Amino acid sequence: MLNNYSFKKGQSPIVFTAIHQGHSTRPELESLFNLNEAERLREEDPFTGDWAGLADNSITVHHSRFEADLNRPRKKAVYQIPDDAWGLNIWKEKLPEHVVNSSLTVYDQFYSQAERYFDELFSMHQQIIVYDIHSYNHRREGPDVLANAEENPEINIGTKNMDRRFWNPVLEALTSHITHFNYNNRKLDVRENVKFKGGYFGEWLYEKYGSKICPISIEFKKYFMDELSGKPFENDLQLIGALLTGSRAPVLNALKQVKA
Numbered sequence: 001m002l003n004n005y006s007f008k009k010g011q012s013p014i015v016f017t018a019i020h021q022g023h024s025t026r027p028e029l030e031s032l033f034n035l036n037e038a039e040r041l042r043e044e045d046p047f048t049g050d051w052a053g054l055a056d057n058s059i060t061v062h063h064s065r066f067e068a069d070l071n072r073p074r075k076k077a078v079y080q081i082p083d084d085a086w087g088l089n090i091w092k093e094k095l096p097e098h099v100v101n102s103s104l105t106v107y108d109q110f111y112s113q114a115e116r117y118f119d120e121l122f123s124m125h126q127q128i129i130v131y132d133i134h135s136y137n138h139r140r141e142g143p144d145v146l147a148n149a150e151e152n153p154e155i156n157i158g159t160k161n162m163d164r165r166f167w168n169p170v171l172e173a174l175t176s177h178i179t180h181f182n183y184n185n186r187k188l189d190v191r192e193n194v195k196f197k198g199g200y201f202g203e204w205l206y207e208k209y210g211s212k213i214c215p216i217s218i219e220f221k222k223y224f225m226d227e228l229s230g231k232p233f234e235n236d237l238q239l240i241g242a243l244l245t246g247s248r249a250p251v252l253n254a255l256k257q258v259k260a
Contacts, residue, residue: 004063004106007117010056013125013255014248017059017132019070019201021049024063028099033066034092040066041230043086045135047237048220052133054245057121059114066090068107071134071199078103111204118209127258129170129251130215131244132158132202136195137227147221153191158217160193161202166258167214173254174216177247183239195219218244 004022023037023044033040049060061070066085068077078100079085121128136156138147155178159171171192178190202215224236 004061005110005113006058006060006062007113008053008056008058009117009120011124012056012248012252013121013128014055014251015057015059015121015128015130016052016055016244017130017201018045018048018052019059019061019132020045020065020134021047021052021060022062022064022067025067026063026102028102029067032091032093032095032099034089035066038230039088040064042137042227043088045133046230047225047232048133048135050237051241051244052131054241055131055248059117061110063106068103068110070107070110071201073200074104074107077107115208118205118213122209122212126212127255128209128213129255130202130205130213132198132215132217133220133244134196134199134217135220135222135224138221138223139227149189151194152221153194154189154221154223155191156195156217156219156221157190157192158196158198158202158219160197161206161215161217162213163211166211169254169257170214170251171216173250174247177250178243181243181246183243184235195221 021044023041023046044065052058052060066079069079070077076084078095079090080095080100082089118128138152157171157175175190175192178188181188196217196219198215198217202217205213205215220240224240225232
């Protein structure tokens with residue numbers, strides 16, 4: 001089986017994750033895809049793994065969400081019909097049961113490893129903050145069609161999967177840092193729960209660890225790349241990396257205000 005995930009553990013109570021970074025799939029899936037690589041890449045979150053890797057603690061997933069989507073409940077983790085995946089006709093024919101089961105094994109192994117990983121971190125820390133880093137498309141109507149800015153913030157902070165009031169100092173510190181970050185001499189459009197509120201990974205963390213954990217879904221609109229070609233804009237990648245790494249100090253300071 002492919003090396004599907006990387007878990008890096010340091011000393012910090014902050015974890016960066018990129019669970020939709022991956023693009024690789026098992027060889028047995030390649031002949032079954034109706035989509036080409038570029039079409040699959042468009043729905044994945046390339047470069048989020050680069051940002052996750054900047055942290056002391058990180059989780060990066062290398063397999064594609066088209067193999068097993070770790071941000072969905074198990075019964076929805078393997079896309080099988082167009083309604084499962086933005087109306088895309090993913091497969092040439094119905095997936096055989098053994099193929100689905102193999103993909104679910106990938107899913108199960110991830111959550112088993114993630115449980116061990118967070119249990120070990122909690123042996124070191126009373127509280128943990130997770131930056132669940134994602135990206136989203138905003139050019140679905142074509143490369144020259146501007147998305148509605150009111151509905152598509154440059155950064156969406158999803159806070160569904162947490163005790164929002166309890167973690168307010170951390171969220172205020174993070175949002176303030178991002179909002180005031182000097183991004184090429186301008187400010188970013190940062191809003192909470194506009195486009196996304198958070199997926200299953202954060203839900204699983206909250207169900208398992210409760211108020212001891214703060215899973216923050218951070219969704220970047222794909223302004224940092226050409227979402228059609230997959231080509232990155234290097235300056236934006238570096239600025240976002242600096243934004244995320246620079247947020248750790250104010251967030252750690254705010255963590256002191258959160259009572260265990």
